[in-house]
Amino acid sequence: MKKIKKVNAAILIIGNEILSGRTQDKNTIFLSNWLNSKCGILVREVRIIPDVEKIIIKNVKNLSKKFNYLFTTGGIGPTHDDITAKSIAKTFKIKYGYHKEAYKILENYYGKKNFNDGRKKMAKMPITSKLIYNPSSAAPGFVTKNVFSLPGVPSILNSMIDNCKKYLVKGSKVHSKTLNLFTVESNISKKLGIIQKKFSKDVDIGSYPFFRLGKIGVSVVYRSTSLLKLKQVSKELNNLIKQKKLKTLKI
Amino acid sequence: MKKIKKVNAAILIIGNEILSGRTQDKNTIFLSNWLNSKCGILVREVRIIPDVEKIIIKNVKNLSKKFNYLFTTGGIGPTHDDITAKSIAKTFKIKYGYHKEAYKILENYYGKKNFNDGRKKMAKMPITSKLIYNPSSAAPGFVTKNVFSLPGVPSILNSMIDNCKKYLVKGSKVHSKTLNLFTVESNISKKLGIIQKKFSKDVDIGSYPFFRLGKIGVSVVYRSTSLLKLKQVSKELNNLIKQKKLKTLKI
Numbered sequence: 001m002k003k004i005k006k007v008n009a010a011i012l013i014i015g016n017e018i019l020s021g022r023t024q025d026k027n028t029i030f031l032s033n034w035l036n037s038k039c040g041i042l043v044r045e046v047r048i049i050p051d052v053e054k055i056i057i058k059n060v061k062n063l064s065k066k067f068n069y070l071f072t073t074g075g076i077g078p079t080h081d082d083i084t085a086k087s088i089a090k091t092f093k094i095k096y097g098y099h100k101e102a103y104k105i106l107e108n109y110y111g112k113k114n115f116n117d118g119r120k121k122m123a124k125m126p127i128t129s130k131l132i133y134n135p136s137s138a139a140p141g142f143v144t145k146n147v148f149s150l151p152g153v154p155s156i157l158n159s160m161i162d163n164c165k166k167y168l169v170k171g172s173k174v175h176s177k178t179l180n181l182f183t184v185e186s187n188i189s190k191k192l193g194i195i196q197k198k199f200s201k202d203v204d205i206g207s208y209p210f211f212r213l214g215k216i217g218v219s220v221v222y223r224s225t226s227l228l229k230l231k232q233v234s235k236e237l238n239n240l241i242k243q244k245k246l247k248t249l250k251i
Numbered sequence: 252m253k254k255i256k257k258v259n260a261a262i263l264i265i266g267n268e269i270l271s272g273r274t275q276d277k278n279t280i281f282l283s284n285w286l287n288s289k290c291g292i293l294v295r296e297v298r299i300i301p302d303v304e305k306i307i308i309k310n311v312k313n314l315s316k317k318f319n320y321l322f323t324t325g326g327i328g329p330t331h332d333d334i335t336a337k338s339i340a341k342t343f344k345i346k347y348g349y350h351k352e353a354y355k356i357l358e359n360y361y362g363k364k365n366f367n368d369g370r371k372k373m374a375k376m377p378i379t380s381k382l383i384y385n386p387s388s389a390a391p392g393f394v395t396k397n398v399f400s401l402p403g404v405p406s407i408l409n410s411m412i413d414n415c416k417k418y419l420v421k422g423s424k425v426h427s428k429t430l431n432l433f434t435v436e437s438n439i440s441k442k443l444g445i446i447q448k449k450f451s452k453d454v455d456i457g458s459y460p461f462f463r464l465g466k467i468g469v470s471v472v473y474r475s476t477s478l479l480k481l482k483q484v485s486k487e488l489n490n491l492i493k494q495k496k497l498k499t500l501k502i
Binding site: 045197 | 264266267268269270271272273274275276277279280281282283284287293294295296297298299300301302328329330331332367368369370372373404406425427436437438439440441443444447448455456457458459460462472474
């Protein structure tokens with residue numbers, strides 16, 4: 001992986017089961033963490049959309065243009081509602097058909113006798129795509145231009161993710177620190193706003209209420225590619241703690 | 252609530268903590284289920300975006316136009332990164348300032364002495380918005396045109412949600428049935444595709460692999476506003492079970 005400064009990505013979750021509230025999405029949190037910690041790539045937008053071809057095409061077109069990378073999850077299995085591969089082929093006007101290497105992988109995995117139409121469908125994709133190998137259930141994901149297509153089942157996605165690395169350009173890792181304070185947001189909001197303004201170029205400061213051990217608290221999360229700037233913010237936050245006489249929670 | 256046929260909605264999750272993978276989003280699954288089961292409203296798109304004003308404005312504009320309702324979560328607290336209210340005011344070119352009723356509610360809740368600037372900020376919103384009362388921590392959500400703005404903390408959002416009902420037009424509830432089969436998707440994909448085609452107007456059929464009790468299975472989920480059509484699909488699926496001699500799993 002080559003290293004450049006700021007690399008970003010979007011995630012497109014394709015699947016009625018997530019939209020309908022039937023299934024809890026677990027791929028966003030996994031992909032965001034993996035992309036940032038392993039590749040220094042920041043996820044800047046996530047969309048969840050239904051299994052509808054023209055909606056998939058519109059979103060793939062839009063997000064692949066706006067961001068360095070797009071990761072799609074879902075819709076690459078053998079059934080009628082698995083239309084991601086075909087939709088991506090249409091998006092980029094690439095021929096949709098059997099990918100020779102994918103076909104061979106799946107034929108080997110199932111054996112010639114059991115290699116039925118449903119299974120063969122999983123070898124169909126934009127024919128010029130590069131494969132993302134799948135160590136757990138053989139059916140590969142694929143990379144088309146800057147779009148990475150992965151399955152929706154979290155355990156399978158997780159097993160494949162490291163095979164995306166070789167196709168990605170690495171960015172600078174965003175470091176993150178968290179300070180847990182036993183106080184309410186409105187008690188520190190003014191000072192926190194001043195600190196954020198001072199470091200607006202380099203550090204993102206977020207503030208999130210929590211309830212723990214029967215008490216109300218605030219997690220102050222600050223993130224930056226620069227460890228030096230994070231240290232400077234830590235110093236300012238320590239001053240705030242002293243000034244307001246706040247208790248902290250270590251976890 | 253008046254009853255019309257098809258009513259849809261989008262969800263806009265505003266918050267760096269979800270995008271960065273720090274926090275698991277729980278609001279999508281809760282809102283989708285509540286909207287469908289209580290109001291017959293179908294969620295058709297979800298987006299997760301950062302706390303950046305121009306990005307919020309662009310997405311609120313786009314999604315509030317495309318769908319009957321838009322639900323935003325996050326960014327309505329007292330700190331510098333809570334910019335949802337201001338962004339929505341800008342989106343619709345409505346004055347941003349103290350909402351009289353919200354101000355009174357919060358002043359009562361905190362007492363005049365403790366009603367500091369951070370807390371006062373939570374009474375600021377598009378001044379013509381209608382309030383969504385908050386029984387757990389007082390700070391209200393608000394409805395601006397067709398946009399419902401709720402907090403990001405799931406427990407608080409959940410406690411407020413019933414207070415949205417009076418502002419919503421009800422749609423037809425989507426009923427859902429699930430059939431769990433001990434088989435692999437590729438064994439039933441062909442027949443499932445034929446059934447979906449036959450009922451393409453009225454029923455959505457999805458197929459989702461599962462792993463349970465050491466076995467591989469497929470959940471076939473079919474959804475429709477018509478109970479009659481669901482029954483017809485059940486019959487077709489029973490034929491498939493007999494034909495393929497499949498075992499089912501009841502849960």
